[in-house]
Amino acid sequence: MTATAASAHSEAGAAGGFASGLLHPVTGLDHVVAMVAVGLWGGFLGKRAMWALPVIFPMVMAFGGALGVAGVPLPFVEIGIALSGVVLGLMVAFTVKPPLWVAGVIVGVFAIFHGHAHGTELPEAASPLTYAIGFVIATGLLHLGGIAFGLLAKWPGGVVAVRAGGAAIAITGLLFLTGTL
Amino acid sequence: MNAPLRLAFPHPAHVAVEGWSDLANGAIHPLVNPAQMLVVAGLALLLGAQVPLRVKRPPVVFASTAAIALGLTAAGISGEVWQPVPCAIALCLGGVVALGRPVPPLLVDGFCLIAAVALGLDSGVETAGWVAVLKTLVGTLFGLILLTFYTALASSNATGKPWAVAGVRILGSWIVAISLMVLAFSLTGKGG
Numbered sequence A: 001m002t003a004t005a006a007s008a009h010s011e012a013g014a015a016g017g018f019a020s021g022l023l024h025p026v027t028g029l030d031h032v033v034a035m036v037a038v039g040l041w042g043g044f045l046g047k048r049a050m051w052a053l054p055v056i057f058p059m060v061m062a063f064g065g066a067l068g069v070a071g072v073p074l075p076f077v078e079i080g081i082a083l084s085g086v087v088l089g090l091m092v093a094f095t096v097k098p099p100l101w102v103a104g105v106i107v108g109v110f111a112i113f114h115g116h117a118h119g120t121e122l123p124e125a126a127s128p129l130t131y132a133i134g135f136v137i138a139t140g141l142l143h144l145g146g147i148a149f150g151l152l153a154k155w156p157g158g159v160v161a162v163r164a165g166g167a168a169i170a171i172t173g174l175l176f177l178t179g180t181l
Numbered sequence B: 001m002n003a004p005l006r007l008a009f010p011h012p013a014h015v016a017v018e019g020w021s022d023l024a025n026g027a028i029h030p031l032v033n034p035a036q037m038l039v040v041a042g043l044a045l046l047l048g049a050q051v052p053l054r055v056k057r058p059p060v061v062f063a064s065t066a067a068i069a070l071g072l073t074a075a076g077i078s079g080e081v082w083q084p085v086p087c088a089i090a091l092c093l094g095g096v097v098a099l100g101r102p103v104p105p106l107l108v109d110g111f112c113l114i115a116a117v118a119l120g121l122d123s124g125v126e127t128a129g130w131v132a133v134l135k136t137l138v139g140t141l142f143g144l145i146l147l148t149f150y151t152a153l154a155s156s157n158a159t160g161k162p163w164a165v166a167g168v169r170i171l172g173s174w175i176v177a178i179s180l181m182v183l184a185f186s187l188t189g190k191g192g
Helices: A001-006 A013-026 A029-045 A047-069 A077-093 A100-121 A128-154 A156-177 B002-008 B022-027 B032-049 B057-074 B084-099 B105-121 B130-156 B161-187
Strands: none
Touching: A001 A156, A013 A029, A013 A047, A013 A077, A013 A100, A013 B130, A029 A047, A029 A077, A029 A100, A029 A156, A029 B130, A047 A100, A047 A128, A047 B161, A077 A100, A077 A156, A128 B161, B002 B130, B032 B057, B032 B084, B032 B105, B032 B130, B057 B105, B057 B130, B057 B161, B084 B105, B084 B161
16 A cells, blocks of 8 residues: 555655646546547637637636635536547537637536546646646646647548547547546 | 745756856756746747847846846845746746737837846855855856847747748747746745
8 A cells, every 4th residue: 555655646846746637637538538629629610719729728627726725616527528529529529610709618617527537637737837737738738639630631531530530539538538548 | 924935936046067167057047946037938938029020128137137137246246036936937038938929129128128037136146255156157147148039039930931831930829828836826825
């Protein structure tokens, strides 16, 4: 028990906090697919959404994280996270293009679930500030990865690849939702 | 209440690099203090996003206020600011940057003033001897001015390029997210 407890986020100091924060968002597949889907969907929705969604997501996610850290209960967090992969993946797979504000609300709602989970899971960071820096940078880079992938949609062949990517994300979310993963 | 929060935020006083002069060590202080970096980055991005770039009053307000605040630090009146305070300032600055709207000049000056006060009062020195302290704080003043306004100048090149403007807004949202999380950690006494 002691060894397990010691190995969990035991890095000391600022560097440890940064590394811990940087790695945290990429260690859960359910989180990763949703973050990538945000960028991917933004890339599909056009220039304004491509940049608006990655602006909205981290801010709302941090709000959700703050609720988690503060111990404010939020029901159906895991379901919400899994559902985010399903919904965002389907949006990409079926090239759904709602108005920007609708897309913003959808992304924002899911961001709260993701943030809350992160905040609840990791209230004890080695250095809160450097942990937060690493965490937000990793999240942003996943979005940028999704945007880069989404830019393939400029080419006909790329559209197929991006839609297939969306379908893969939706299936992954579904597997989490049903408890298969 | 205050003690555990302070423990949760071990404040890095001036990090001294051996072999470097006091002036140089003072100049790099904002770079090695993440909370100060957030404030500097937020302010620089805010200044750089203003069209046209305002090169007169903001630098004067920032430099003079920072000099006064650093003077108070040199006099031993301050030396450390409770870390959530710079984070709250960074949160506001990042929020304004993320919104991507023009800011009234008076508000820009206000942000410069508040940021300079926080940064100046948060730059305590543990070096012995008033000459060394003075040299270090003069270095910090130069470091703060150079870092803030060079970054502002560099980011002002983004204006007119949609993708670069969007990039600046994303950076603003990152500053908001980081600050919000740190405030949550601090106000609940968690972390550390």
